[in-house]
Amino acid sequence: MNKKLLFLLLILASAVMLIGCKKDAPLTIWVGTESVEFYQGVVEDYLVAYEDENGEAFPHTILVKGADTGSAAATFLEDTEAGPDIFTVAHDNLGKLIAGSSSIAPVTDADLLAQIENDNPETFKNVIKGVVGGQTYTFGVPYIAQSLVLYYNKDFINETQVQTWEGILEAAVAADKRALSLTGTDGFNNSFLLLATEAETGSSSLKLYEGGDINENYVTGDDMVSVMKWGQRFFTNENGPKRPTDSGWQIELKDGISLSVISGAWHYNAAVAALGSKLGIAKLPTFTITAADAYGTVEAGTVFQSGTFADAKMFVMKKNSKYQEFLQDIVKYLSSKEVQEQSYIEVQNLPAYKNAAVEFESMTGDTLEAKLASSQIEMFEHGIPQPFGFDNRFNFYYYSKGGPDLILEILENKQGTETGLFTTFEAIKAQLQLVENIWKTGNKE
DSSP states (O other): OOHHHHHHHHHHHHHHHHHHHHHTOOEEEEEOGGGHHHHHHHHHHHHHHHHHHHSSOOSSOEEEEEOOTTTHHHHHHHOTTTSOSEEEEEGGGHHHHHSTTOSEEOOOOHHHHHHHHHHSOHHHHTTSEEEETTEEEEOOEEEEEEOOEEEEETTTOOTTGGGBHHHHHHHHHHHTSBSEEOSOSSTTTTOTTTTOEETTTOOOOOBSSGGGOTTOOBOOSHHHHHHHHHHHHHHHSTTSEEOOOTTOHHHHHHTTSBSEEEEOGGGHHHHHHHHGGGEEEEOOOEEEOOTTTOOTTOOTTOEEEOOEEOEEEEEEEETTOTTHHHHHHHHHHHTSHHHHHHHHHHHOOOBOOTTHHHHOGGGOSSSHHHHHHHHHHHHHTTEEOOOOSSOHHHHHHHHHSSHHHHHHHHHHOTTOSTTSTTOSHHHHHHHHHHHHHHHHHSSOO
């Protein structure tokens, strides 16, 4: 064969191979790293179901990869073209994903929209929507729920003590240990006092981007001042909460330095490793305002329930995916209540399905996993979804402009004496006003 002709044939074959490789690049799905093996199995089930329904094999390869759901949105936005076709984010990331002309696609499939409407609590349905070009669309499909709970050492804290922070502090004093290790001082991991509600009524004066409005923020109510004053006494007690350290909360629990930690299902395995058979799980405790904490309309003896952000992890879809025609059907399958229950059984992912606690037989029983699920569900009654997905500024202002540090300054009272910076109610309220200003404008003033 002519060498020149052979060379041209080789070039042509290489080009065909390159085109074929590009054409056959897998449809990619990102889930939490702990869930990769499970969802790869779910995808294999989907492929079988697709072939049964359509009489032919699914025409593309589907690849499931692990990604940190907290940073997945930012990673995707760094290079949307190379990013996954379907990926998991917490609902409060929606604002950054739809900024401008939106980098993710809205849900338009009637069956998927009906599934979302029928299967999810109202609180989730309100935070998966966004406005683009003056039009409101549904962008997210919830499939995992999460809230903060208490992991604690049953050897030192009994079932009565664990119901209140006063009881836990009592146990810590008796054992000469710290009541609580903080996993972080940020506005999420240290939010249990800010989000506290009056136990009897479930009410709070707190407003946090209410209705998606940047001006609807309020944190200077009498109840917030009283709660912060109570928290100040708790945090400055020598047996009270312990700031995050280099050793980490797992070591502090394991070595008996601290007796409890506030966290979510993502730290369940670490808590089991730290405490083993000593591990207890409960909803976050209540606390009672004393005469020293009562301010304004808040009376001594008022009981408050620690609060939480009760959030949804959701699937979203790349706007310009070349597999666009298949994505909604895949997401509908992956987010179905049947798959959500199996995800709970195999990976301990708390379902987003609104009737899970009643309908899922797997969520009953006396196992630690069942206790983790029931404690999270109990906390959903005392929580709010992070309201930051409506506008890209909200998340940034709340977490990154200094508000959490100002709250911690109140709680730690700096000098921890009667001459401390925030000993008076007036000083606490003034500091909270700065926090409120930050939420509205990004600045203290």
